[in-house]
Amino acid sequence: MAASSGLEITERIIDKAKSLGACMAGVASVALLKQSPSHLIHPKMGDNTGVGSRKTADGIKPGEVRWPVAAKSAVVIAVEHSEAEPELDWWYGKKSPPGNRILMRINNTLAEWVAETFQIATHKLPYHIEQGGIFLKDAAVMAGLGCIGKSNILVTPEFGPRVRLRAMLLETEIAPTGPIDFDPCENCDQFCRQACPQRAFDQLVFSSAEIGFEQLPGRNGSFSRPTCNIQMKKDIDAADEDTDPQSGEMEKIIKYCRRCELACPVGQ
Structure with a gap:
């Protein structure tokens, strides 16, 4: 590792991630990521987080992140989820969606390559916070992939909000790639919010005075995760039954709502 600088390692990791199928990749400092909005405010949001619904064996509280002590950098990868490929996000029964399996494959292969090439210890992260993950949207922002939009989801310059994310942590400090100066939502017509079938942005749920931070869910505190979850339950x-293309078995195919992200003109 001594022969490579932090910047060179970052560049090579990003190139490798893209060669494995990622459409975007970046690096964030763990020290700065721990101070990002979601990592700070979610433990204060109580039942309104929508986080922590899955049971864990080690008692992680809703919104709480268990950081590996030696973690110094976060590598964030993205794959495009275009409107033309809705099946990437379909759940066949309880099986992980195809897009998530692609992300796991890239992440696993990339972690092995990083360990072998640079002798850097890695921590491949699960998706769910309660199972040892991190807030991926904040990690993506800190890695320079985009910004959090008024839809409360990541918006990227190239693909808008139509991406899916995964991350790993490295036990060494390498050059971060973000955040970047990018905000297409400042003067937009809020197509995302208008498209929401449950009107999840219609009321202020949180205030800066209550939470203690300026950056809030939906930017101004208007995003209600429990209201969004009503649509997910619907x-x-x-869900209708159909044949799982992998197993050949009949399964319920769950097609979760994407109206907010598909309404966004960025990256179209």
């Missing part, structure tokens, strides 16, 4: 109830 999507589950409306």
Whole structure:
């Protein structure tokens, strides 16, 4: 590792991630990531987080992140989820969606390559916070992939909000790639919010005085995760059975709502 600088390692990791199928990749400082909005405010949001619904064996509280002590850098990867490939996010029964399996494959292969090439210890992260993950949207922002939009989801310059994310942590400090100066939402017409079938942005749920931070869910505190979850429950109830292309078995196919991200003109 001594023969490579932090910047060179970052560049090579990003190039490798893209060669494995990622459409975007970046690096964030763990020290700065720990101070990002979601990592600070979610433990204060109580039942309104929408986080922590899955049971864990080690008692991680809703919104709480268990950081590996030696972690110094976060590598964030993204794959495009275009409107033309809706099946990437379909759940066949309880099986992980195809897009998530692509992300796991890239992440696993990339972690092995990093360890072998640079002798850097890695921590491949699960998606869910309660199972040892991190807030991926904040990590992506700190890695320079985009910004958090008024839809409360990541918006990237190249693909808008139509991406899916995964991350790993490295036990060494390498050059970060963000954040970047990018904000297409400042004067937009809020197509994302208008498209929401449950009107999840219609009321202020949080205030800066209450939470203690300026950056809030939906930017101004208007995003209600429990209201958004009503639509997700409807999507589950409306799921039809069809053949799983991998197993050949009949499964319920859950197609979760994407109206906010598909309404966004950025990256179209």
